[in-house]
Amino acid sequence: MxxxxxxxxxxxxxxxxxxxxxxxxxxxxxxxxxxxxxxxxxxxxxxxSKDNLITLAGDEVWHQIALPDLATTDWRTAATQMATDLHTMLTRHSWLVQAFGSYMIFGPGKARHDDHGLAIYEAAGFTMAQADQAAAIVFTFVLGNALVPAAAASFAKKLGRDGGNAEALMHESMAKAHEIAAQFPRLRARLDTAVTDYATAPDNTFQFGLQAILDGLEARLSARVSGGA
Amino acid sequence: MxxxxxxxxxxxxxxxxxxxxxxxxxxxxxxxxxxxxxxxxxxxxxxxSKDNLITLAGDEVWHQIALPDLATTDWRTAATQMATDLHTMLTRHSWLVQAFGSYMIFGPGKARHDDHGLAIYEAAGFTMAQADQAAAIVFTFVLGNALVPAAAASFAKKLGRDGGNAEALMHESMAKAHEIAAQFPRLRARLDTAVTDYATAPDNTFQFGLQAILDGLEARLSARVSGGA
DNA sequence: TTCATACTTGAACGTTGTGCAAGTGGCCTC
DNA sequence: GAGGCCACTTGCACAACGTTCAAGTATGAA
Structure with missing residues (x-):
């Protein structure tokens, strides 16, 4: 050989x-x-080791995320683009969000990404401490948003591995969740609409939330910059 | 026996x-x-099974979260309180955030919590679909915020289990991360300040981000309610 | 040709989740 | 009070996993 x-x-x-x-x-x-x-x-x-392999794999994914050119893009667009790119990456590699909770994933790839994130908010005129907070807030929001579908994907895969019939098991789990939710008025009311809403535009909530966050950050941070206290 | x-x-x-x-x-x-x-x-x-046990344990934690009385609390205060309570709970039981990614954690406890979350935003005057989005956005933000410290805690525990000397191993990992970060201008600049900032007020970023999100939600959603499109 | 080095291999160990057959003790029935 | 049923417990066993280790094997250098 x-x-x-x-x-x-x-x-x-x-x-x-x-x-x-x-x-x-x-x-x-x-x-x-x-x-x-x-x-x-x-x-x-x-x-x-396996731990190290996962760290390497995770960092490689971060390496593949494109960084917007801050010379030709305003900060708000750049922030949106970077957050959205990260979100799609975490959705595509749903194991990464899970791994993020159990392994220490920090390498050149993520460092490069973090650094550019800070650059965006500094370009917006925020102080270093403010940029720090802004980047952390947006990052954790993306992370949390990716965690829920990752859990669902992981659960579905687990069902597929155990028994042969993943469909039936999944249906059973959904029925059980449905049954629990039906005991609470507001959850019961949205049981029917939620599925169709999500099917129509799965990324709606993410984009809406992201823009709301950027709105809030912009208002709060610029208020601190110009005004006092 | x-x-x-x-x-x-x-x-x-x-x-x-x-x-x-x-x-x-x-x-x-x-x-x-x-x-x-x-x-x-x-x-x-x-x-x-172990899976089911973890699901039960996770749901039990959710059960222990207090729900604010909406008759005597305005929605904004209630939302802040619920998000903060969840955040401290997830911080105290840091395994729960990790488990959330790998196990299907949904039971009466979480359903009760979710339902009350929706109630808050409906009390604020949002439509059902809007309340849905608002609750999801705040929830995922809290989740993401809890994930990072959970990862750190998990990593520290892992070091403690493997070799005898957890301190030395941790120090080594920190040094490696430090070395990587030093290669990026903005990360390098904040290497010294970050630790002291965090030590001073670890929850600052969470509270700041939460309020910024609520600001953004309030502005965006009320704009949709009163205005068109 | 010889040798050291870089890399590969299969067997093996300890730990884990879990199934299974064999128990064991309390409660009900007669 | 005797017998039996049933809820519950136990130890053994197995397969899958991460990882170690001694023994290889091929390749470039001398």
Whole structure:
């Protein structure tokens, strides 16, 4: 067998593919080894541990997010674009939000992203401390928004792995949730409309919330900048 | 041995304690059995599976959140209070945010909480669809805000479990993160101030962001209510 | 040709969630 | 009070997982 069949980039790429296909709990070293055509243990020489591999995979995703050019884009548009890009990225790789809670995901990719986020709010005229807060608020909002669909996707995958019939199990879970919600007046009232609303425009709430947040930040921060206290 | 030594409530209570002490990855059925003074497998008769146990534990936490009285509290205060309560709860039980990404956590406790959330925004005069969006936006913001410290806590616990010397490992990780951040101008600039800022008032950003969001929601939603389109 | 180095491999260990058959004790019925 | 049913408990076992380790194997350098 020739040398250098396995590289770190190759492994990370395969890991991301596997994570996208099977979810966070579907990634295990033996499956990854099979996908790479090598022994499971060969991976360890290149990445050290599963934890580290996930950190690397997560950071690679952050690396792929485009950064808006602040010379040609006003800050509000840039902020919207960056938040939206991150949101779609986290939605596409739904394992990343989950991993964010259990692994320490911070590397060059995320640092690059964070840095540009700060740049946007500084370009808007905010002080460093204000930019810091603004970036943190928008980031956590995106994170939280991605967490709910990620949970749903993860749950659906789990059902698919356990028994054969994922559809039936999912239907059963939905029915149980429906039954619980029906005992509360406001939840019961929206049981019918919620599904169709979401189907019509899933990203509506995210965009609406994001703009509302930027509105609020703009008003509050500029008030502090110009006025006192 | 007497009958009924073990009850579902007892198990859930012990599980929450164990989760608070050891984190999400520290919860395993054998440790739980030991804490309860029974065999690990005895738990299965009462809760079915680990997944279900975590769902029950999570919902129990939601049950413990107080709901503001809308007859004596204006909506804005009520919204702030509920969001803040949820935030402190998620911070206290940091495993819950992580579990939220991997398990389907929805039961009577969360339903009760969700329902009251909708009530707040309907009391503010929003339509049902608007209240829906507002509640979702605030909820996801709280969720995202809790996720970052949860990740940090989980990471610290993991270091403590692996090797003996958690302090040294943590210091090493911080140094590595520091080194990466130093390569980006804005991150480098705030490396020194960030820690002291956070130490001074950790909840500042959360409260500030929450109020900014409520500002934005209020402005945007009331504009839609009174004006057109 | 020889050797060291970089990389790979399969066997193995400890931990985990969980199924299963065999218990065990309290309560009901006669 | 005797017997039996049933709720509940237990220990054993298995498969899947992350990871370690000693033993390989191919490749470039000498």
């Amino acid at each position: 020739p040398r250098d069949t396995l590289t770190r980039e190759q492994i990370v790429k395969a890991a991301i593919e596997l994570l996208d296909d099977e979810g966070l709990e579907g990634l295990n070293m033996r499956a990854l080894g099979k996908r790479l055509g090598s022994a499971a243990t060969a991976v360890y020489w290149h990445v050290g | 007497p009958r009924d030594t073990l009850t579902r409530e007892q198990i859930v209570k012990a599980a929450i304690e164990l989760l608070d002490d050891e984190g999400l990855e520290g919860l395993n059925m054998r440790a739980l059995g030991k804490r309860l003074g029974s065999a690990a497998t005895a738990v299965y008769w009462h809760v079915g």
